[in-house]
Every structure is written in C-alpha cells, then in structure tokens.
Amino acid sequence: MKETIELPSSGLAEDILSQFIFKAQNEVDQVSSDLVKDQSETLFHLVTFQLGNEEYGVEIANVQEIIRATDITPVPGAQPHVRGVINLRGKIIPVVDLRTRFALPKVESSDAQRIVVVELGVKRIGMLVDGVSQVIKIPSGVVEEMPEEATSVDENFIKGVGKLENRLIIILDLNKSLLLG
C-alpha cells in the first residue's frame, strides 16, 4: 500500500491512481481520517464552511480568524459583492458576500452566519458565509482538480475538489475568489 502512494506524483495518472488508493483505503480503513496519519503524502489543512448546498474550504494558513456576522456597515457605492465593512479590533476591513460573489440567491441573515477573515498578501478581507463547519486535514491524493460536474460557482474560483467518503469539499482559490480580474 505504501509503495503505491509513493509513485511519481504528477499528471493525470496520479489523479486516477489516487482515486484508486482512496477507494482501496476506504475499504481497509473505513474512515478517511486515518489517511491523515500517513505522513508520506502532503496534506491540505482546511477550514470548511457552508454556502448554499455546498461545502467550501480555504487553506487554514490564509485564515486569520472567524467571527460572528454582526454589525456590517454598508458602504455606498462599493461593488455589489461587497457587503460592507466591519470593525476588527480598531481596523476597518471589507466584507465580501460570497453568495453575491458566486451568484447564489440571497438569504435572510441568520445566527449561523460567520465572517471568515482571510489574509491576502497585506490585505485582510472578510468573507460572509452561511456557517462554518470544521477544520479538517485531507491528503492531496483525494483532491481533484476541478471536475466537469456542475456546481453553482464559476470554475475559475476553484482550486480543486476534495473528495471524502460521503461529501465533497470545494477548495477555493482565494485570489481568484476575492480579487477581481
């Protein structure tokens, strides 16, 4: 088993292989978390959150903190996907409504909503999401580059899709998700 994982790691063949490995390991280990213990493979360390019907993930290294979505001050004249600004310990930072950004229907505000504050170079930007799920480590082997399956997000924003036993995690490319152009 271990030998199989250490095969040259590039190209489509690797993807197919990793799918096989994933399935095989699922049969053996039942739970994906056991994969994490295998240090021979790089891991995606993600913060996942809910948006519409999908679960999204961003790399934890980019996440500064997660806060409740209260007191967002609207900014007149800003782009439609900018929900407003918040006061993060004395700093004013912009908040992007990911629903608007990804052309998803609007929803009423709820208690579950959170703002995921991410660092983008020197910038700090908040992302308004429906709710935060968990912090998870997944091996790069189960991450597939954007497949052809339909999602409600423009493909450009997606770095890859993490395929776990019974769920899919859409891993966002922060630069493309938040910055325009």
Place this chain on the structure above:
Amino acid sequence: MDISVLIEEFIEDANSHVESIEGSLMELEKRWGAGTTDKALLTHMLGSLHTLKGNTGMMGFTPLQDYVHKLETLFKSLHEEELLLSPPAFEVFYSAVSALRRSLASLANDAGTRLDLSEETMLLEILGSGAYAEETPFQNVHQQPPVKATVEEHSYITSKSTTLKVSFEKLDELLNLVGELVIHKTALTALEKRLREQLSDRALLDTFSEASQLIGKSSNDLREAIMKARMLPIKSVFHRFHRLVRDHTKKSGKEITLRFEGEETELDKTVIDEIGEPLLHLIRNAVDHGIESKEERRRSGKTSSGTITLGACHESNHIVISVADDGKGIDPENIRSAAIEKGVIDESEARNLSREEILHLIFCPGFSTSSEVTETSGRGIGLDVVKKIVTSLNGIIDITSEPGKGTKFTVKLPLTLAIITALMVDVGGETFAIPLSGVVESIKVASDEIHMIGTGEVINLRNQLLPICRLGNFFKMSNLETKPQEYVVVVASGEKRGGLIVNRLLGQQEIVIKALDDYLGELPGISGGTILGDGNISMIVDINAVLAGMQQIRRENTI
C-alpha cells in the same frame, strides 16, 4: 544571513548618520566662516562616518564602503590639519553627502543595485591630492588658541539623545488599542445598567460605577497622550529647506538668508507628512520670483541679502504656516493683465475684482506670470497645485503682497488630519459623519418649501436659491422616507454650496479618520471611515465630491 531583513534597518540608520553628517557640515561651514575650525565637530563627523563604513561593509555594499572610507580619510586629514578647509572643499563634501543619500535611496529601492561611485570618488581623490588647496585666511586661524567648546555650543550634537525613535505604525497600533478600550468601556456601562436592575446593594453598585468611570477617564487620557506622542515640532520640515536655499544661492548668485519663526510649534505627524510639498513649491517660488538679484536689491535701496522667513504658530484649532520674502512683491496690475491675456478671466470681470481677489488669481490653474523656466521652480508646478494640496487637507491658503516690499503666503491647516470634528447624521438608518469644517448651518425645512426647479430640487434660503440633494438618494440607499419636515445640512466647499437632506441630526463628535481599504474601489462621496465609541463604523461624507456629484447629476438630467 538573510540581508533583506536587515536592509530596512540599515537604511534608516545610515540615513540618520548622513543627516547628522550634513548637519555638522553646515555647522562646520558656519564656524569656519567665522574663523574657527571646530575639531569637536570633525571628531563627531568622523564617528558617524566610521559607523557608516562599518555598517555598509557588514551589509556587503563594497563600493559604498570604499567611498565612505575615502571620505573618512579626508576628514581624518582635516582633523590632523594635513588638509585645510576651503570653499571648494565644502562643495566636495556637500556633493559627497548627496551621493551618499542617492546611493542609500537606490539601495533602499533594490538592495542588489550596483552602485557606481567612480566619479564621486575621483572628486574626493582630487581634493585629497591637495589640488584645491588655496591660500585662505584659515591658515592664520588655527594658530589662534583653540576656542573652548562649551556644552551649550554643542548641545545640537546630543540633542537627539533624549528622544526615542518609534515607528508610526506602532503609535497607530496603540491608538487602535485605545479605541478598543473605549469600546469595552461601553460594554461595562451596559453591564452597570443591568446590574442596577438586578442588585439592591447600592454601595456596591456605586463602587462599581465609580470604577467604571475611572476606566473611562483613563482611556480618554491615554488617547490624548498618544495623540500628543504623534506630534512633532515643525523644525524637522523647516530644516530640510536649508540645503535647497543654500544650493540655490550658490547657483543663482542671489544672496538669501533663511529664517525660522516658531519652529518648535508641534504638529501632528499626518500634517508634517503632507506639508513638505506645498512648502517646497512656495519656497521655490520665493527663491526664484520673490527675491531679486543682488544688484537689483542694491538699486532699490535694500540690503544685498534677501530674507525668506518660514513661520509657524497655533491659532485656536489651527496651525498657521507662513512663507514670507522681502523681495520685489507682486504688482496686482501685472496679475490683472496676465490673467486677461491667458483667458483666466475676461476684462469686465477683472474690473470688478478687488486687490485681494486679483492676487488670488495666481492660484488659478494655468496661471504663471513668469515665462522663463528655471531649474528650481519651472517644473510645471504652479501655485494652483499648492492650493489644491492645501484644500485637500481642509486648509486655506492666503496671499498678501506689497510691490517692492515682499510677498507672504499663509497656509492655515487643521491641527491634525487624523481627527476632525464632524456632524453626525442619520440617513436611512445608517450613521454618516459630515466634516464640520464644511458645514455652514443646519435647518429644518417643510417639505412644501422644497421646489422642483428644472432638473433638481432647491430651497429658498434667505432669498437665495440653494440646490439640495437627498443624501440617501445620492448614496442609492433603500428604505428612505420622506417626512413633512426635513433636516437640511447646508454645506460648502470652495465656491460650491448645497443642502443635504438627512433623516436626523445626531450631534457633533470628534472622529478619528481611517482610510478605507482600496479593495472597496472608488467610492464617490465617501472620503473615509471612522469607528464610533460603540464600535460601529460610520462613513465620512466627502462634501466636495457630493457637491460636484450633484452638479453632475443635474447636468445629466438636463440632457
């Protein structure tokens, strides 16, 4: 070792050495002119050069290190009296200081820059070879008993030791932290209210509220103390112009003395940062167009040396900075005819203008009476740019001039650009801050007094038609209401006036201006944001942009 981490620190340190060397050099020149060669100053400069040499070596900037080494050698021979001071020697030293500064600037830009100092090095070598040696009165001078250097005389050398260099970011961070403290204090007040409802122990409650008030007072004191820490004497800006004026006098043959008044006046760092550029233009203007040549001055019975006076003082809530010269002054008639010729105004208009109004024409774009282009002030930068900068800082610029006697420019600026007093208003449930400096008055108007004339709404305010605009509409906000009585905030910016309809007036407040992230893009009518005492954010209205926007909208509707 990773150099990039060190480079910033190195550049800052090196620059302070170069500054100190330049300062000492000017002092040395002054004293040399008075007949003494100050050995203590030379020792001080040698110290700075030596440190600089060591540091450049450590950073691996070999060409720069070699150059500093040669410079140090020259100063050593000055100290040993193998080499004597002379006017050309000073020229070489000043150009060396400039070369050092240039090199540091290019290293700061890109640490990998390959410095070429061969020309500058040659200058040093020529000086070292004694080719510049002249017979100077200096040779007699050093036979005199050395002047005893008193402590007071050298106080400028040590004057920096009582201060501590702190980066502005750190102070800003402190201010942010205090902001947080104020917010937590609000939470404490809310808690106190709840406790009063549930507890019956009055003594305990009073102790609690006393403690809470003390915390509030301390946080306010702390905020003020930090604001004070951001204040710097304007001296640091004024002294930068020494060099400019000195270089210019050498080049033009004019003789100019630069004088300072009130250089200890303290300004907020935000103002210090912005004031340099407008002052530079004003001083260039005085140097080029104000002060006459020596001959001209003598002919008109003045001393051959002209004087430019930089002044600063506090005036209530403002800081007043002035640039005055005792030069030829400005003849309003010249301005009048030049303005007509350049099409800035037409003849009939020009006839109705007062003397002051005519002088103010020189701030109009496209106006420049001098047709000649000089190195100092002929870079296409006119007084209109100065006015623009001053206005953008919420300031006022004024000019007085008397032909034959001189010209004085006065710039009046707010004490700080970080804190302003604002009129807080409610529009569609959001709080906006309107800078009080642009508010003329606020009035209550019945809705039937608002008339639709042509493409926009107006009110009749004391027999003058005032265009008005609903701020909520301007910002394209939803859930706006019209009421039988509307509040109108009358605002002005330059010549433009207008009324802004708001839902409610919430009162005046001091606010700390914070720039908004450029991620938000261009925000018409918004100049920044501020965090209120309760932690909420409010947008600051850009009066000038709103008034301009109103005109724009009216014009578009007409078409």
